[in-house]
Amino acid sequence: MTSPLGAAGEIAIRSLIERAPLASSLAAAYKSAGYKLALVGGPVRDAILGRLGNDLDFTTDALPLESKKILKIWGENIWDTGIEFGTVAAKRGDTTVEVTTYRSDKYDPESRKPEVEFGDNIAGDLSRRDFTVNCMALELTTTNPEFIDPFNGLADLAKQILRTPVTPEQSFSDDPLRMMRAARFASQLNFEIEAATLSAMKDMASRISI
Structure with a gap:
């Protein structure tokens, strides 16, 4: 399930963690509550490409109401307009984070609005995303950050x-x-x-x- 980053990728990920200390802070909050938290999607892709921004996306096994409790303590402001789809957002300093519960989506053929089912593993969550380069994640609540790449997004990113x-x-x-x-x-x-x-x-x- 893991994919080797190579030296350049490891440097990029370390840079992301160093330049986004709030990610580590948020991971500690989730870990202390007994949950997993992974940086996911665009921020991981962009870090490997050498681009860093102030918006961070995460995925977790915590249900949305649990995320809301954690983010109320951790963040300066929170909003839950996306809670129906498992997403709770917060802002701390200049950084905005969105945390979404692991989920799978089922679609009516005539609608773009998914029927959401919350899941219990990150691989299932990553499979619902748009492109392999956005299906990479960095698990932050393990002893050492773990790069997760079940669909070989890193190889596609390189190509x-x-x-x-x-x-x-x-x-x-x-x-x-x-x-x-x-x-x-x-x-x-x-x-x-x-x-x-x-x-x-x-x-x-x-x-x-x-």
């Missing part, structure tokens, strides 16, 4: 390729807006869209209108 973690037909059927995100990421990151993913985008473009 500058956008690929879905499940079949592109399933991914785009679940959420057609992922096709637009593919185009946006390809432009922003100067990445290529993997052939099967691009083919599915062309075949399924009409679903964007649902």
Whole structure:
């Protein structure tokens, strides 16, 4: 389940942790409450690419109401407008964090709004995400941070390729807006869209209108 980062990746992750000390602080708060916490998605991808921002996304096995309790103590301000989907956000200093409970999504074919089921493992949570380069995580509540990469996102990041973690037909059927995100990421990151993913985008473009 883990994937070797290599020297450059390890340096990038250490830099992320050093420049985002609040991530370690938040992880300590979750760990003391008996929960796991992992940095996930864009912040991990961007750190490996040498880009760091002030918005951090996390995933946890804590249910949303438990996250809300922890963040009320940890943060200066919190908001829970996304709690139905498992997300609670907080701000501390200049940093905004979003913490989402492990979850799986089920979609009605005629709707982009998922039916959310909360899960108990990070691999299942990562599988619902849009592209493999956004399916990487850094578990922060272990003795040493653990890099998690079940869909080989690091390899795709090195090759500058956008690929879905499940079949592109399933991914785009679940959420057609992922096709637009593919185009946006390809432009922003100067990445290529993997052939099967691009083919599915062309075949399924009409679903964007649902």
